Amino acid sequence: MANIAVVPAWLTPPADVNELLPQLWARTVGRDEAGTLHVGGTAVGDLARTYGTPLYVVDExxxxxxxxxxxxxxxxxxxxxxxxxxxxxxxxxxxxxxxxxxxxxxxxxxxxxxxxxxxxxxxxxxxxxxxxxxxxxxxxxxxxxxxxxxxxxxxxxxxxxxxxxxxxxxxxxxxxxxxxxxxxxxxxxxxxxxxxxxxxxxxxxxxxxxxxxxxxxxxxxxxxxxxxxxxxxxxxxxxxxxxxxxxxxxxxxxxxxxxxxxxxxxxxxxxxxxxxxxxxxxxxxxxxxxxxxxxxxxxxxxxxxxxxxxxxxxxxxxxxxxxPSTFTLYEVGTTKEVELEGGTRRRYVSVDGGMSDNIRTALYDADYSATVASRASTATGVLSRVVGKHCESGDVVVRDEFLPEDTTAGDLLAVPGTGAYCRSMASNYNQVPRPAVVAVRDGAAKVLVRRETPEDLLALDAG
The missing domain is CATH 3.20.20.10 (Alanine racemase)
Structure with missing residues (x-):
């Protein structure tokens, strides 16, 4: 631990990077034998393929x-x-x-x-x-x-x-x-x-x-x-x-x-x-x-x-x-390590959303948690910062979390506790369409709010 960035006092390295803390997740969320996250009887991979990412997923x-x-x-x-x-x-x-x-x-x-x-x-x-x-x-x-x-x-x-x-x-x-x-x-x-x-x-x-x-x-x-x-x-x-x-x-x-x-x-x-x-x-x-x-x-x-x-x-x-009823599902793009003063380092995990779908971290210094949702991992947990794709250094989704060292492009990442104020305060910063909201129950998903499209944004452009 001497060679990584300072860990917040409340955040402890997990014995198992696949563990889900019950108090952070909606009640039907769990992992199957392969480690894939499920909600309401539906695998997150199926949701991502059908509705795309980022995606707000509500456990009805x-x-x-x-x-x-x-x-x-x-x-x-x-x-x-x-x-x-x-x-x-x-x-x-x-x-x-x-x-x-x-x-x-x-x-x-x-x-x-x-x-x-x-x-x-x-x-x-x-x-x-x-x-x-x-x-x-x-x-x-x-x-x-x-x-x-x-x-x-x-x-x-x-x-x-x-x-x-x-x-x-x-x-x-x-x-x-x-x-x-x-x-x-x-x-x-x-x-x-x-x-x-x-x-x-x-x-x-x-x-x-x-x-x-x-x-x-x-x-x-x-x-x-x-x-x-x-x-x-x-x-x-x-x-x-x-x-x-x-x-x-x-x-x-x-x-x-x-x-x-x-x-x-x-x-x-x-x-x-x-x-x-x-x-x-x-x-x-x-x-x-x-x-x-x-x-x-x-x-x-x-x-x-x-x-x-x-x-x-x-x-x-x-x-x-x-x-607590909702998590946001992202896809990982790039990862990188950054050298800090004193020889410490921090790993950045970039996802396909960011402050346009969750402004609270930037606005309120809000803390969130995250987990790799598309598979199980046997890798060691590494202190990571989950960041978005926007042109702001403050575009942070999760400031501090232990994620598997083998987290890589294409992995799905889930951030719990995003049912309040995230979609409500979402923006089109960088002309990014806002995500869909789907509700899942008993193996079936239904769209509550559809994903915006570039055409939706252009429809307001008087030019």
Whole structure:
């Protein structure tokens, strides 16, 4: 180990480079006797030949099982407190008509942050009353679409938006159900770009400054608005429940104050979510039953302290449903070793995708894992960096991983945990068409989103 680049503290050399850590992979993923990766009863080689690479591969059983696990865990944990709880799937993690159909069939709600996400939810059969519209700068067109559809809630994010939504509701002769997003001043233990409840950021109205209370009064003064309750979201990829405890306490204190001072009943409260998932062996995510149980204890205790009835609770698990259900399948092109200072070296494994299909490593310093998927290997694991084909030195997919020393051109490489934010944030950098998304179950694959073609890109070119 003295002659290779420094290994991160959390990454240990594997005894077997073919081993799959269960916490990183969807539940039907495994290897056959030849070492080939299978998902939903289908070999990855067959998927690559049929659909090409890069390819996002969704384990449908895993996705839907996770959705149902969150639905049932929160329904059970809050049954005696407030008749259950509502789980909102995050469109921004990944949405397609087929995904929306699963969400509708499995009894979840949907949060949308654009007219496009709202439209996909409706096309997938999700009832409008089970959809929330989020966003810090909703356009008139988006608000109009939400009001016309009759969404269950519009989450207000600023003082100006209160007036805008009220005026647009008045023009249509409707009363808009709204929630107010509160900045509760909690520093979530996550990357600064995905922490959303500290003071110096764009979302919500500050509790500490008094703007939140002013916003409540402003909403209650508008007969075109019906205030359902308060909303908080402290961030994403969070493992520590402590932040949720502080957030819930501050939100319920304000809830009690509003009911007392204004003589109104707020029937709901949204505690956000953003629960963490395992991208590497370092990550230790909580299970839905644990999360729901802890939150139920927190809400019950704080409501008792405040002397208020427990409002209907809703949560937003974020990536926790979509991310673990999917891996990205690549084909290896070139490999090379680079000499570093002090005589150390690093091996680079280049694949046929990159930052156009997974920007998170470059954007958030996100860590991922990888495995050779098309065969077994008896070679020693070598510390490697998986990189893409784009014209950027920051085009990194997996920063550090032990891959077999004999990894070579033509091998298929699988990167787990790519079901959230990868296809959603994908780009056409270097004019590269975006990959397809396929769902696999019981030996059959179906396309959720087809692969883009050069013709698709040219269709937008006015020249």
């Amino acid at each position: 059983l895993d996705f839907r099982s996770r959705a149902v696990a969150f639905r049932d865990a929160f329904a059970d944990a809050f049954a005696d407190l407030c008749g259950g709880a509502d789980v909102y799937y995050a469109s921004k993690a990944f949405i397609a008509t087929g995904i929306a159909r699963w969400i509708a069939e499995d009894g979840l709600h949907l949060d949308a942050a654009s007219a496009g996400e709202l439209d996909l939810g409706l096309r997938g059969g999700i009832l409008p009353g089970r959809i929330a519209l989020h966003g810090n700068n909703k356009s008139r067109a988006e608000i109009s679409a939400a009001l016309e559809a009759g969404v269950g809630r519009i989450v207000l994010d600023s003082l100006a938006e209160i007036d805008l939504v009220a005026e647009m509701a008045r023009e249509r002769g409707v009363v808009a159900p709204v929630m107010l997003r509160i900045t509760v001043g909690v520093e979530a233990h996550t990357h600064s770009y995905i922490a959303t409840a500290h003071e110096d950021q764009k979302f919500g109205l500050s509790l500490a400054s008094g703007r939140a209370e002013a916003a409540v009064a402003k909403i209650l003064a508008r007969p075109e608005l019906h205030l359902l309750g308060l909303h908080s979201h402290i961030g994403s990829q969070i493992f520590d429940m402590g932040g949720f405890e502080v957030s819930a306490r501050r939100l319920l204190e304000l809830h009690q104050k509003v009911e007392r001072d204004h003589g109104v009943e707020l029937p709901e409260i949204d505690l956000g979510g953003g629960y963490g998932v395992a991208y590497t062996s370092e990550d230790k995510p909580l299970q839905p039953v644990e999360i729901a149980g802890r939150l139920a204890e927190i809400v019950a205790r704080e409501c008792l302290v405040q002397g208020i009835a427990v409002p209907r609770v809703s949560v937003e698990p974020g990536r926790a449903i979509a991310a």
